[in-house]
Amino acid sequence: MAALGFRGTLTQLLQARFPVLYVETFEEQRVFAEIAGVLAGWKTPRTLWHWSVTEGLHRSGTTPTRTSTDPAAALQVAREVSDSSVFVFADLHAHLGDDSRPADPLIVRTLRDVVRDFRAGDLARTLIIVAPILRIPPELEKDVTIVDFRLPDERDVRGLLESMITQNQAVVRVLLDEAGRDRMTKAALGLTLAEAENAFARAMVVDGSLTDRDVELVLAEKAQTIRKSGLLDLVDSDVGLTDVGGLGELKVWLGKRRNAWLAEAAQYGLPAPKGVLITGVPGCGKSLTAKAAATAWGVPLIRLDIGKVFAGLVGASEHNMRSALATAEASAPCVLWVDEIDKGFGAGSSDSGTNARVFGTLLTWMQEKTAPVFVMATANTIDHLPPEFLRKGRFDEIFFVDLPGDAERAEIWRLHLHRRLAAGPAAAMDYTDLLIADLAAASGGCSGAEIEQAVVAALFDAYSQRRPPAAADLFHAIESTVPLSVLQEAQVTALRDWAALRAVNASSTAGP
Ligand SMILES: Nc1ncnc2c1ncn2[C@@H]1O[C@H](COP(=O)(O)OP(=O)(O)OP(=O)(O)O)[C@@H](O)[C@H]1O
Ligand SMILES: [Mg+2]
Known part of the structure; x- marks a missing residue:
């Protein structure tokens, strides 16, 4: 479904008369425009309706009547509409419950009525819930179809940049050649369209011109936005592979992939790379290598703080995980660095149900992702890592970093x-x-x-x-x-024994 894109998927689902769709996004306006765009091209028209708490239910393009601002009432009106329609509801998630409180039973029941009505009869009617967070009460799980709405891609962002350049031609000196515009666009990937617009606008007003230097400014803006998610960090890495001593095998492996995963994967439709898992003795260069690889490949390094996800410091972990992954995907090509992934599974990690779900989200994503996001995971201990994580094919390779020889x-x-x-x-x-x-x-x-x-x-x-x-x-x-390898001899030996069977030695000449 992903390959179809949002418009293609939406077209199929609407034509197949799916009763309720759910679009999780912060970008309401962009979704509304996309939905209108899809419907505009159709021979047999469907009426487009909008609902929000402030404006009530109204036909798209008409002045809001402010009637039916109550969600249950609005859903009732939708049930009674007698022409083929698409209803876009914006604020419904507030009534669909969360971890601390159940969904409003009246809304849940009304939604179930909607599902039944929309499935029956000759009219083509679909309800689309648009919300910044995914909340589907269990009663509705089988009836609601989630539609992926991705962050803007390179074409969208470039389009925005060009139109802003044209609009501001009179007041802003644009000293950006083709390559500069390309860099500027890439720098803004991972932002919503509104955020990209803000970043570009800032770049323009700072000194009344748009130059190559402004790319840094947009990157800084992006680093801020990415940090806001609480789980991601755009790492400014200044180490290269030449700063890593030893680990010859791993360096060669990474060096070979430089072009393989970027150019070829993108242009020739090769399967996107999955990534590597680097395990090993503490302090032997796992994190260092992850940083060095991103520099060597010339792509951004985005760190995912798995400790925070699993420690439950961040509420709604699953949602956060999904939006973090979406951001990484939109920033592609990039390296997603999941440092100390084993932290999430140690003893004392909180709610195991949540852990499993959040972790499942990551695994599924790794399996299905098509964007060139190279996952670089590091782990000190392997005891707590779930076996499905280490299954063949999950990562392109598992490396073991031993004490240097x-x-x-x-x-x-x-x-x-x-x-x-x-x-x-x-x-x-x-x-x-x-x-x-x-x-x-x-x-x-x-x-x-x-x-x-x-x-x-x-x-x-x-x-x-x-x-x-x-x-x-x-x-x-x-x-x-006193080396750690002496202090913790037993652990290091166990790690080595484990790795001998399951991992590739990162160095050709390791062993103290
Ligand atoms: N192979 C190496 N070559 C050069 N410096 C190294 C190497 N290994 C470790 N170092 C130095 O030690 C520091 C710590 O290494 P790093 O953070 O990469 O270890 P790690 O394997 O991730 O350890 P941990 O398991 O504790 O996270 C590095 O920043 C670097 O300065
Ligand atoms: Mg480390």
Whole structure:
């Protein structure tokens, strides 16, 4: 159904005389326009009606009479209308109950009457409920059909941008070439049309011109909007794959997919990529790699905070999950980073029924999504992950990130020494291959994070004595580190055993 788009799906459902449709969206005006657009093209016309609490029930295009502002009364009137019609009801969700209160029984009963009436008889009548949130009382579950209404796609947003440019030609200097307009459009993907309009308008009025620099402004606006959902965050990642030491297999795998999932999937109709699950020993670069991949591919990195979803900090979790996924989809191509996905399943996670449903929403979406959204999930423990999550085919690959081996530790030392010391007072310090090799040998069993911490600790030591750091500081720091792999040997061993059977080693030369 998704491939048909909203108009196609709606046309089919109306022609097949489905009694009640439900469209979940914040974009009322855009939905109304789409519905009117669908009906306008028909040979056998249907009357379009609108209902809202303030305007009552009225024919589209006529002045609202403000009669039947009561929802039950309005539904009764709809039942009695004797020509083929489509009724669009805007505020009905307020009566359909939520987690804390049941639906209004009168409305539920009237809706069931509507279903019965609309199914019988020769007239073609359909009720369309348009609401920002999905609420279907159990009594109506079998009678209501949900119709997907997606956020605006690239064409919609580009259309908006062009029309705003034309409208404001006289007052705004437009210094955006074709590629610039393309970037501007992409930056606004994931926003509703109204939000995109605000972002563009802001970009125009700030300095009376529209330039390449305004793309940043639109991105900032988008980051804000995305954050409002409470679950998503647009991450500003400045690390690349070259900042990841070791993990050769994983880097090669990701590098190969650079074009495969973007260009080919989109243009040649290849199945959209599912993504990867990266498990492994804490502090060995799982999160780092997720960030680096998005940078390497030049696509936005959107983080989904699964902890918040499952901790129930956010009410109406299912709804939030769905709207978060819709936003990610509209922002495609992008990487959706689900960091520490295992957090949601640990002991002490709250209501298990809600968990299962929210989680089901994610799994179904992963299965069915057609947009190029690359899911990059990371997990520390696998004990709590439900088996269906690990089923073959759910992810393109499951990687295991082990403790770095000798060569990898050398690489990680070099990276962090370079990052922290290259510019500072220690620039003079000569980190020879020999020193690096000695450090690598001294840090067996340490994770990348522990090596990084040792470099930082050495710097602190030296700084406290107001002298440049020396090799001895580094050795001292690493020798006083008790690696997690020692502290939690049993867990790390269990994780390794699990991974040996089920995951691909992220590194070609791993093992401490
Ligand atoms: N392979 C590596 N190469 C370079 N730096 C690394 C590597 N692994 C870890 N680090 C350093 O340690 C920091 C923490 O790593 P990261 O957050 O990626 O670990 P993680 O595997 O996600 O750990 P956790 O399971 O605790 O979330 C990184 O920001 C990076 O500075
Ligand atoms: Mg992490």
